[in-house]
Amino acid sequence: MGRFARVGAMVGALSLMASLALTGCGDDPKKAEFVGGTPTAGSSVAAESGTAPAVPAASAGPPLTVSPADGAKNRPVSAEISAEIPEGGKVTDIALTAANGGKVEGRWRADGSSWVPNSALKYGTRYTAVVTAAGEGGETRQGTSTFTTMAKPKSTIASGLYLFSDKTYGVGMPVVAEFHPGIPAKDRKAVQKRMFVRTDPPQPGAWHWVSNGTQAYYRAPEYWKSGTTITVRIALAGIPLSNGKYGNVDRSATAKIGRSFVMKVDNATKKMTVYEDGQVVRTIPVSLGKKSTPSSSGTMVVMEKKESTTFDTRDDPDPANRYVTEIDFAQRLTWGGEYIHAAPWSEHAQGRQNVSHGCVNVSTxxxxxxxxxxxxxxxxxxxxxxxxxxxxxxxxxxxxxxAEFVKGSALPVPEGGSGPDLA
Incomplete structure (x- = not known):
């Protein structure tokens, strides 16, 4: 059972180092790739991108007050557009353009509180926002704001997204956002408000922060429905944090969920029962971790798969746990080094006795x-x-x-879970 340190290699040559002083039967560093890229553009209807036909600007009252304020400087590139609307009024159009004439697409928050650009704004750039609203009687009012974004900050926080576009995952795949260094507790509400998840078919969900703020998980109350499409945007580029750092980039992915394939292991029987779409398809004898190096009880997910690898635990402080072994059909379950893998040397014990260093041993x-x-x-x-x-x-x-999971959210979670944040 060896200690494990993982190194994440981010897309765009961004490196992220995190380590856990945990033990497992493997010591094979995981190179985690992080998804980055341009978020999917919203549709062109007014409720999403503000590109509806212009409403005649026959003002029937004072101009709307728009945020960011007209003349504002050094605004974060994570800025969202909002306006003070008279009671009974409704925004009919938002147009946001850069100084070079480039138009910015965006979507409304589901609660209508602000309009979110589909990608981070550019640093050191002047933008003009024009907001048009209609009153109850059909009269229109308009507000305009020209503001400038801040220069690119020198101090940033690294982020990662464990999800790849165009990949298919198991029903237990959580959305995993990672931060280095961790997000301070007082900043998590603001950060979580910029972490957008949409599922098709719609399923409620919630975020949960790991205590040190280095990771946040998003999941539904139950495993995802087979065939679900998950679209994620971790929109942190330029978001200001209380420690003087700023989010480094936006990251996004759209992935699919495949058929239901669930494994359950009972130490009492030393057996794994495998279910596919709710039906038992195989029962497998196992050998788990012996008492001095026990396997972890709980629900994990397959994190990576290697047809062959080497477990090297020669740096373990306990000489009895030091070894170098070639392993076939290894499937990682923990950062600490617990795997499902072939163990021909323990087949005599599988189904009867625990002899491993924490892994789930099965026959080849x-x-x-x-x-x-x-x-x-x-x-x-x-x-x-x-x-x-x-x-x-x-x-x-x-x-x-x-019930325990939602307690880890930085924002209130409605009973049953939250819907999508963006309209």
Whole structure:
């Protein structure tokens, strides 16, 4: 059982280092790739992008007050557009353009509180926002604001998104946002308001922050429905934090959820029961961690898969746990080094006795079959061992009940979960 340090290699040559002083049966550093890119543009209807036909500007009263204020300077590139609307009035159009004439697309927040550009604004650039609203009697009013964004900050916070566009994941795949250094507790509300998730078909969800603020998970009350499309935007570019740092970039991804494939391991029986779409498809004898190096009890998900790898634990402080072993059909469950993998040397004990260094040992034949069936994000629940899964040791979003999970949100969560943040 070896200590494990992980290094995340971000898209765009961004490096993110995080480590956990945890132990497991493997010590193979994980290179986590982070998704970045341009968010999907909203549609061109007024409620989403502000490109509806212009309303005649026959003003029937004083101009609307627009935010950011006219003449404002050094505004964050995460700025959103809003206006003070008379009672009974309704915004009919928002047009945001850069000084070079480039038009900015965007979407309304679901509660109508502001209009969110589809991508971060550019640093050191002048923008003009024109907001048009109609009153109850059909009269129109307009407000205009020209503001300038701040220069690119020198001190930023690194972020990552564990989700790849055009990939298919298991039903237990949480949305995982990562930050280095962690987000201070007093900033998490503002940051969470800029973390947008949309599911099709719609399913409620919530965010949960790991205690040190280095990760936040998003999940639904139950596993995702098979066939779900998840669209995510972690819109942190330029968002100011209380420690003087700013978010570095926006990250986005659109991914699919595949069929339901769920694994359940019971230490009492030393067996894994495998369910596909709710039906038992295989029962597999296992050997879990021995008492001195127990497996973790809780719900984990497959984080990565390697057909062959090397477990090297020669730096373990306990000489009894030092070894170098070639491993086949390895599927990572924790950052600390717990895997499902082939263990031909323990087949005599599988189904009868725990002899591993914390991993789920199965026969080579069963390991090969499992490897051919699973996807990243497929959940596995282990129960009855001497150790409880540690929050943040892997993608541990499902190790909590829904009632416990929502307590980790920085914002109030409606009963049953929140809907999409953007209209």
């Amino acid at each position: 034949a069963h390991a090969k079959w499992l490897f051919s069936q699973t996807k990243v994000g497929d959940p596995i629940t282990i129960k009855g061992t001497e150790r409880k899964l540690t929050a943040g040791n892997g993608w541990t979003a499902w190790s909590l009940s829904w």
